Amino acid sequence: MSDGENGLQLRSLVKKSGELELSLVKVPIPEPGPDEVVVRVEATPINPSDLGLLIGPADMSTAKVTGTKEQPVITAKVPEAAMGAMAARLDESMPVGNEGAGVVVSTGSSDDAKALMGETVAMIGGAMYAQYRVLRVNECLPLPDGTTPAEGASCFVNPLTALGMTETMRREGHKALVHTAAASNLGQMLNRICLKDGIPLVNIVRNKEQAGILREIGAKHIVDSTAPSFMDDLTNALAETGATIAFDAIGGGRLAGQILTAMEAAINKTAKAYNRYGSSVHKQVYVYGSLDPRPIELNRGFGMAWGVGGWLLFPFLMKIGPVEGQKLRQRVVAELKTTFASHYTKVVSLQEALQVDNIAVYNKRSTGEKFLINPNKGGSGD
């Protein structure tokens, strides 16, 4: 494998001097322990949740390229105002990549480990932007026969996040939901789940193209936040669906507050008496992304029964516990080529992932642009 002993691993380093350094380092491939396997990583997505660690607040317009063709080094300036938040990772070279899939190429001595030899498995746990990844047998999710690593690369983050949304909706007593940046891979997945499970879903998009993507896959409620009639359209969709919980990938600006205001207006369409504190129906927005880094602005035209908060997959999984978590994972594997299928616009090698023009595209976090890294494509792979 590779040069037999080493594999390339992508690293992100923020230096005390205020510089981000992205590089590919050669790391030795460890011998697997009795209950471990070595996976040749063949597909690992660049999710918005990876970009915080990979690029962080660095200003990529200042990017410079050094190093070699096989091991390029990218450096870029981190604005001084952002350095405070970097304190805990300064001068620490960090591996990147939340999830991926690949083929087991060597195993430890246990029967469970040996049984995985040659299997295609999905993985989560970081350090996936690498040619090889060692992990314990129980951390691997074996994929059904006929599933490629590319098909299994996004088994965790998007599918479990989308299922986490409908689960959270049910657990907190709501019966329909709202999603923003709704034409994303995640948003399309959520639409497929909601259509299958009969959950009314209001999709908020930012342009006509995105609305078109969703209409094509059968989404019923689509509102465009850039339309002059946005607030009316949203209120009508909320009145029709009864949605009182939203998951917001945008974060900054007025959108979260607008959603709460429209929810309150939808509820009050059927209100029978004046309540000086607004309706008593709890309205919730969970912010799970930060496509807009501006502050959140809440105008509070929505009474007193409201909440806005952060939402993340891992705390959610901790909260529901391993048994419920396993049920969600089983559903993902069973519906991997249908409900939970992901689409990528470009497949790149580790070296190509560090090309400045590629970074410029995936770091925009645009809906519709999604990169998949194949760390064993070209380069020094086997």
Add this chain to the structure above:
Amino acid sequence: MSDGENGLQLRSLVKKSGELELSLVKVPIPEPGPDEVVVRVEATPINPSDLGLLIGPADMSTAKVTGTKEQPVITAKVPEAAMGAMAARLDESMPVGNEGAGVVVSTGSSDDAKALMGETVAMIGGAMYAQYRVLRVNECLPLPDGTTPAEGASCFVNPLTALGMTETMRREGHKALVHTAAASNLGQMLNRICLKDGIPLVNIVRNKEQAGILREIGAKHIVDSTAPSFMDDLTNALAETGATIAFDAIGGGRLAGQILTAMEAAINKTAKAYNRYGSSVHKQVYVYGSLDPRPIELNRGFGMAWGVGGWLLFPFLMKIGPVEGQKLRQRVVAELKTTFASHYTKVVSLQEALQVDNIAVYNKRSTGEKFLINPNKGGSGD
């Protein structure tokens, strides 16, 4: 009583034409049912929570006085932008006043009702800005001998709100709390509760005078949001107390976000490893007032484990149920002259409550200014 058959009642009316009208109307005193009593109201506070119904968004700089000395009428313009939120109360003359205390002057035929004759009782339930209030026996809270109506006038809103804060803190797993506009009557009460119960409390005030008020009653952690060192002071107080929940009376502006940012900084002072999503400790701000009507602005420098939401006393009481609620009420009565003592800067009649210069003072909602209405002081009382 009064003219024998009628009593004055304060009314607030928002007309479709965009005008607020405050008036005193003569209403018949109903015969009490078997299980009811008639209370002569002698003390009823003007709480910030009353002002929303009483004045609402009306522009009191446009106030005009008509009517008679005994029954003045105040009219003022409601800005057009605010009329949408008034839809459900338009052209409906509404009684005002959440809570109060007085003396039972006639009773129904049941033994329970008769037993209250002549007793001083505290009351909650609206329409307290009136000379007489009829209510059911089980809605009265009889006060211990030697308690005046003025002492019992604020038995519910502030005491139960303050206790609701420490209860919410415990129920949601926090061990210390933060309070803003902390030198208010409510804030002083909260300090007395926290000192007595050994709960660390961080008080945020807006000037030195307010800091002085709290220092005098023994508050330990006081930070001034107008000091240049505010964020450092707050972070230090939060690190010392471990407070991860705040109750905010201000609402608008950047304060809620600053509190979350300082909580995160305090937690990270002892963090051991870098987490790209910030600390995993949940940080919560409950907004229960609106002293600043501007939008809430959240800069999100506080990771992903956070929540901001509305908090109101009545939904809280519904949530904990009648048995727990009764325990809180019993504590209030037992400590009415100590922990839960209220202070008023001015006692006014119903007519004086409608004087434009008085409205200008209490409608400012300033810390330290607190009005008590005695509907049977002077005027046409008995």
